Amino acid sequence: MNVRKIFIHFKIFAETIKIEHTIFALPFAIISCFITVQGFPRISDFLWIIIAMVCCRTIAMLSNRLIDKNIDKLNPRTEQRSMVIGTFQVSSALIYLIIFILLFFISVSQLHQSTWLLSPIPIFVAIIYSFLKRITWLCHFGIGLVYFLVPPAVQISIIGEFDIWSIYLGLAGALWVSGFDILYAIFDIEVDQKIGIKSLPAKFGIATSLVITKLLHFCTILLLFYTGFLLELGLIYFIGVVISGILLFYENLIVKSNDTSRLNTAFFTMNGVIAIFFLFFSIGDVFIKWEFL
Numbered sequence: 001m002n003v004r005k006i007f008i009h010f011k012i013f014a015e016t017i018k019i020e021h022t023i024f025a026l027p028f029a030i031i032s033c034f035i036t037v038q039g040f041p042r043i044s045d046f047l048w049i050i051i052a053m054v055c056c057r058t059i060a061m062l063s064n065r066l067i068d069k070n071i072d073k074l075n076p077r078t079e080q081r082s083m084v085i086g087t088f089q090v091s092s093a094l095i096y097l098i099i100f101i102l103l104f105f106i107s108v109s110q111l112h113q114s115t116w117l118l119s120p121i122p123i124f125v126a127i128i129y130s131f132l133k134r135i136t137w138l139c140h141f142g143i144g145l146v147y148f149l150v151p152p153a154v155q156i157s158i159i160g161e162f163d164i165w166s167i168y169l170g171l172a173g174a175l176w177v178s179g180f181d182i183l184y185a186i187f188d189i190e191v192d193q194k195i196g197i198k199s200l201p202a203k204f205g206i207a208t209s210l211v212i213t214k215l216l217h218f219c220t221i222l223l224l225f226y227t228g229f230l231l232e233l234g235l236i237y238f239i240g241v242v243i244s245g246i247l248l249f250y251e252n253l254i255v256k257s258n259d260t261s262r263l264n265t266a267f268f269t270m271n272g273v274i275a276i277f278f279l280f281f282s283i284g285d286v287f288i289k290w291e292f293l
Helices: 003-016 019-024 027-037 043-067 090-109 111-116 122-134 142-158 164-186 189-195 201-206 205-231 236-252 263-292
Strands: none
Touching: 003 043, 003 090, 003 236, 019 189, 019 263, 027 043, 027 142, 027 164, 027 263, 043 090, 043 122, 043 142, 090 111, 090 122, 090 263, 111 142, 122 142, 142 164, 142 201, 164 189, 164 236, 201 205, 236 263
């Protein structure tokens, strides 16, 4: 295999796992690192946590592509995915899945010993999510559960226990992600209704789903405010929450039940921007509060 073929292979792999969406997975983990140690975490802890997060997300994506391969064939939006058309083989996906599972457990083993005992839980949740849309229209909260686990898991991985703030921050992350997963399901509403895939849009329609998303994102902002008050964070953090709230409001505003033409902007662009803004404002506030004051 020459260099060009290796490059193409890894390019296809990156496209398969949507590597650019990793940004959605990291903000709550990174923020939790800084809050837990009240400043800048040890480089080793920080890097192993990031590796574990990236591995967990990659495991979830590979599992999803494997589990949904036959469903993806039936959907015009996904019928050209690499595993469907054969440019990325099932055998390759399974090899990568094993590698990333091993790498996940290696990274976890470098953190607090309590983390090792609890480490199968996020992997189980990440994999089982792909089956939920065959069972319940509440499947969106399955991916939310993965993000709910992140802050307490990060805290446990550093100090061996978790505090109540990590629960509230985890709930905020869960509702945010569940909300934009509902938006994502609007892409496939017609196909899902046709082939029997369960989702909130498929069951209740676009209008009701958009109302539910708005409520989830409103609760997200309330929880972020409460977390900040609980931790006695400063003005910079709350400015970040306000900006995130405005962006979430705009995200929900541009998608209408009779006009979903800007759904790509709402799901992909806006959520990436929100993640970056919230991350940097939160870290900035935590760093100033505990490193300089």
